[in-house]
Amino acid sequence: MGSLSSEDDQARFRSVVLPHLAQAYALARWLTGDRADAEDVVQEACLRAFRGIGGFSGVNARAWLLTIVRHAAYTWLGKNRSGSLLMVDDLETVERQQASAGASPEQGPETPEAALIAKADAARLEAAIADLPVPFRETLVLRDVQGLDYREIAEVTNVPIGTVMSRLARARRRLIARLGTEEPGDAS
Amino acid sequence: MTVSTTDPRLLVHAYVDGELDPAHVLEMERQFASDPALAAELARVEALRRAIQEQLPSETAPAGLARRIESSLGLRREDPRALSHPSWRALAASVVLAVFLASGATWFALRPDPADTTADMIVASHMRALMAPQPIDVASSDRHTVKPWFNGRITEAPRVVDLADEGFPLIGGRIDVIGRAPVPTLVYRHRQHLISLSAVPAGRPTAAAAREIAGYNILSWSENGTVYSAVSDLAMPDLETFAKAFRAASAER
Numbered sequence: 001m002g003s004l005s006s007e008d009d010q011a012r013f014r015s016v017v018l019p020h021l022a023q024a025y026a027l028a029r030w031l032t033g034d035r036a037d038a039e040d041v042v043q044e045a046c047l048r049a050f051r052g053i054g055g056f057s058g059v060n061a062r063a064w065l066l067t068i069v070r071h072a073a074y075t076w077l078g079k080n081r082s083g084s085l086l087m088v089d090d091l092e093t094v095e096r097q098q099a100s101a102g103a104s105p106e107q108g109p110e111t112p113e114a115a116l117i118a119k120a121d122a123a124r125l126e127a128a129i130a131d132l133p134v135p136f137r138e139t140l141v142l143r144d145v146q147g148l149d150y151r152e153i154a155e156v157t158n159v160p161i162g163t164v165m166s167r168l169a170r171a172r173r174r175l176i177a178r179l180g181t182e183e184p185g186d187a188s
Numbered sequence: 189m190t191v192s193t194t195d196p197r198l199l200v201h202a203y204v205d206g207e208l209d210p211a212h213v214l215e216m217e218r219q220f221a222s223d224p225a226l227a228a229e230l231a232r233v234e235a236l237r238r239a240i241q242e243q244l245p246s247e248t249a250p251a252g253l254a255r256r257i258e259s260s261l262g263l264r265r266e267d268p269r270a271l272s273h274p275s276w277r278a279l280a281a282s283v284v285l286a287v288f289l290a291s292g293a294t295w296f297a298l299r300p301d302p303a304d305t306t307a308d309m310i311v312a313s314h315m316r317a318l319m320a321p322q323p324i325d326v327a328s329s330d331r332h333t334v335k336p337w338f339n340g341r342i343t344e345a346p347r348v349v350d351l352a353d354e355g356f357p358l359i360g361g362r363i364d365v366i367g368r369a370p371v372p373t374l375v376y377r378h379r380q381h382l383i384s385l386s387a388v389p390a391g392r393p394t395a396a397a398a399r400e401i402a403g404y405n406i407l408s409w410s411e412n413g414t415v416y417s418a419v420s421d422l423a424m425p426d427l428e429t430f431a432k433a434f435r436a437a438s439a440e441r
Contacts, residue, residue: 008400010263011402012402012403013261013263014263015315015402015403016402016403018254019319021249021253021254021257022246022247022248022249023247024249025247025249025250025253026246026247029247035250039250039253042249042253042257043256043257043260046257046260046261047260047261050261053403056403057421058403058404058421059318059380059381059421060318061319062319111225111228111229111232112232114228114231114232114234114235115235117232117235117236117239118235118238118239119239120236120239120243121243122243122244125239125240125243125244126244129240143205144236144237144240144241145240145244145246149205149207150202150205150207165198165201165202165207166198168201168205169197169198169200169201172201172233172236175236176232176233176236179236179239180232
């Protein structure tokens with residue numbers, strides 16, 4: 001850097017990054033939980049993307065940009081919400097302990113009816129997703145809200161496909177357990 | 189996708205997401221039929237997915253975010269609203285522009301070369317194809333399938349050759365629209381990279397030309413009145429190897 005960006009870099013930035021801005025913003029909002037913060041994260045991510053545009057391989061612009069957004073969001077979370085970045089290892093330890101105590105959050109006593117889950121409204125869904133631990137939340141959002149396939153999610157979150165699948169399964173089971181047991185309007 | 193796990197509770201998710209290969213799909217469907225608990229889990233996961241898709245609309249970026257980002261990066265903005273500014277501003281701008289031009293700088297956007305426009309459109313079609321769920325309209329590695337598919341759609345089907353032996357298997361074809369004309373495009377794969385090969389019939393003969401547009405390499409050549417353009421994110425030497433293989437294969441026939 002240091003020198004002025006070339007016309008090519010500017011054109012490339014426009015054609016590679018800007019078409020995916022809405023998705024970048026959506027991911028940032030799900031990770032930070034706030035619209036203004038999401039905008040800061042996207043701005044920072046775009047700066048990084050612009051500087052790194054020469055290193056973009058040219059294949060999957062969306063996955064490339066979302067990877068950068070995720071890094072920027074993690075930096076932001078580390079600075080502003082360090083508590084929310086519970087490491088996955090810790091998470092898995094907690095779950096194992098709960099499971100051995102017979103109370104895994106994903107395998108609650110309830111096996112709710114699908115019809116009950118189908119009735120969940122936007123506010124309940126939003127709240128339930130927002131409460132997921134970050135690794136589960138980002139995997140679920142990338143898949144079910146943003147429509148990436150497993151391979152792309154593995155690329156963005158930098159884990160093997162098997163991990164994507166298990167995180168997705170656990171995220172969904174948590175949502176199912178919560179949406180299936182809590183009545184609408186019941187603030188538990 | 190090939191999955192290494194056999195836990196059906198986990199595979200339900202891959203099934204719902206369309207990530208299983210056909211053999212696993214059949215296996216899962218057999219299990220759903222025989223295992224009510226697993227079928228109930230499938231219903232729950234599908235209900236959740238549907239609820240998310242119906243209830244959570246896709247996000248739009250805040251108004252003006254793209255503009256703020258461009259200006260924070262110091263990008264020059266081609267702002268169409270500049271035209272509707274008060275006339276004294278337009279006048280001032282034109283003076284600035286005149287000075288700019290007079291200073292010897294090139295203002296490439298003013299009069300695009302028609303050949304450049306075609307190349308741009310070919311690259312844009314390739315990019316568009318990469319973003320689509322399928323980069324091709326007909327998926328087949330069999331040229332006897334691909335060629336007839338074109339026959340039913342455009343007046344002149346392109347020459348279709350498979351280059352699997354040369355490391356560039358044919359994966360299918362599509363029709364792009366270049367300058368208001370439908371143009372047949374063949375799609376080849378090389379390792380993880382796709383190559384779009386557009387055949388513009390009755391194009392102006394051009395000397396072979398290699399260039400980079402928007403980060404993609406494009407290589408064009410004329411052959412018997414058809415202008416071929418190969419676009420890919422492959423490195424130029426690989427793209428040249430591809431072009432050579434295509435020309436050699438088509439010369440045989």
